[in-house]
Amino acid sequence: MEIHCPACKKKYTLPRGAKTGPAAHLPCPACGNPIPLQQETAPPRFMSKEKLIQEAGALPPMPEILIRAKNIVDSPYSDIRDLAQILEKDQAMTTRLLKLANSAYYGLRHPVDSAHKACLVLGEQTLLQMITLVSTSRLFSNSLDGYDLEAATVFSHVLFVALASREICRLRFKDLEKSAFAAGLLHDAGMLILDQHIRKNKQAYQKLRADGMPQHLAEKKLFGYDHGEIGHDFCLNWNVPPEQALAIHWHHEPDQSQTPLAHVLYVADMLAWQDPDRLPSEDIAGSSMDMINLSDEELEVIRCDVWQDVAQIAADILIS
Known part of the structure; x- marks a missing residue:
């Protein structure tokens, strides 16, 4: 077992026969600080992404x-x-x-x-x-039982993100306007694939969420990847342009991407879930606010207008 000193960051191999446990520790040979002998390890991936996508036969x-x-x-x-x-x-x-x-x-x-x-x-x-x-x-015609989301809720959400992303790009990234709409509609496609596995691990997932862990980080904790990464691969299989798929991959962590479209999807996604009594900038990362360069007032107008559009389309036309 490999252990590492939290103070000086040096790594060592745990001596044979050493006792481990919540209170067990060894002094670091380099700096003398205690090294805990019960360290968290990253959860192993329960299956490869390729196998996971292959087993999603209902898609x-x-x-x-x-x-x-x-x-x-x-x-x-x-x-x-x-x-x-x-x-x-x-x-x-x-x-x-x-x-x-x-x-x-x-x-x-x-x-x-x-x-x-x-x-x-x-x-x-x-x-x-x-x-x-x-x-x-x-x-998105079926409920996502693992995530406790009804089909109408899921579709209304992706529709909001698509319309809001298109509007943000109309104002700031005109050349991305068409791409933003399509990417917004598919940004949560990975959830369709992960849902059955969330159901099988629902108790662990719900505990992570109850402890305050964001959805995408809870997915990573359980499986080693989140729905954005799975959605990226699914979208490539759907022949979605690589730039759109890349933005979908990083729509929860847009700073990891080199495309402004990831920031657009992230901002639209945050607007969709945010309490309308809060200012957008209270919850949206500063780097993304800087990237899209829209004020709280402009984003609030987008949020209000788009929800009205979603109501017209989803309730009266597409969701029966």
């Missing part, structure tokens, strides 16, 4: 319609008619898209009654975001 692959829609929007050789054609072949998707397009959130002056009209009125990028939104609502 759907990226919807074929979303793959084709992304390819059409990204291709210089496709036009709006190609997008309308693939939508018309998926009646369930078209029905939900038309309901969303005609909702109060989009506020169209004249209702649209076909995929072709929706494409013409809303445009490719808006339609792609709507397809992503509907696909994500299907992804």
Whole structure:
């Protein structure tokens, strides 16, 4: 067993036969300070990330319609008619898209009654975001029992983060606006994979949370990785752009990332869970406040407006 001195940081091998326990200690040969003989060790990973993701068999692959829609929007050789054609072949998707397009959130002056009209009125990028939104609502269609979260709560949260992230980027990082929406919708995808393992370790997880440990740190304590890291790998499997996946990985620890998108997701996530009676800057890390360069007043406006948007979309359209 390896031991280390908490004073001078030197490491030693515990002598054979030495007694260990809460009160046991040895004097450090270098500095003389006591070295405790019952030291915490990092919990071993109960399985590799790869195996964990493989065993999450209930998770759907990226919807074929979303793959084709992304390819059409990204291709210089496709036009709006190609997008309308693939939508018309998926009646369930078209029905939900038309309901969303005609909702109060989009506020169209004249209702649209076909995929072709929706494409013409809303445009490719808006339609792609709507397809992503509907696909994500299907992804988060079940409760997360390990985390004690209902499906409606989970989806409302990811929708808030997506809309708030997009608004922050509209104000400060215009080139990240489209990426922010998609990354926000998928930022908690790792929870879908970890949930069954949280259920199996629920007592230990709940104790860590009751002791005040944040969710992502409790996950790391139990498994060796958090839902952001798992979500990163899942999103790469969904062919999510690497910059978005990287931001998802570090959305709880954005200083570890080199992308401002991680700070945007973190700020939006904090706004979603924060007590509305508190100022955003009271809970959001200073480095992220500096990065997004928005005042408390601006963030409070975003928080209020986005929750109203979430209510229109989630309650009336996507959550049955």
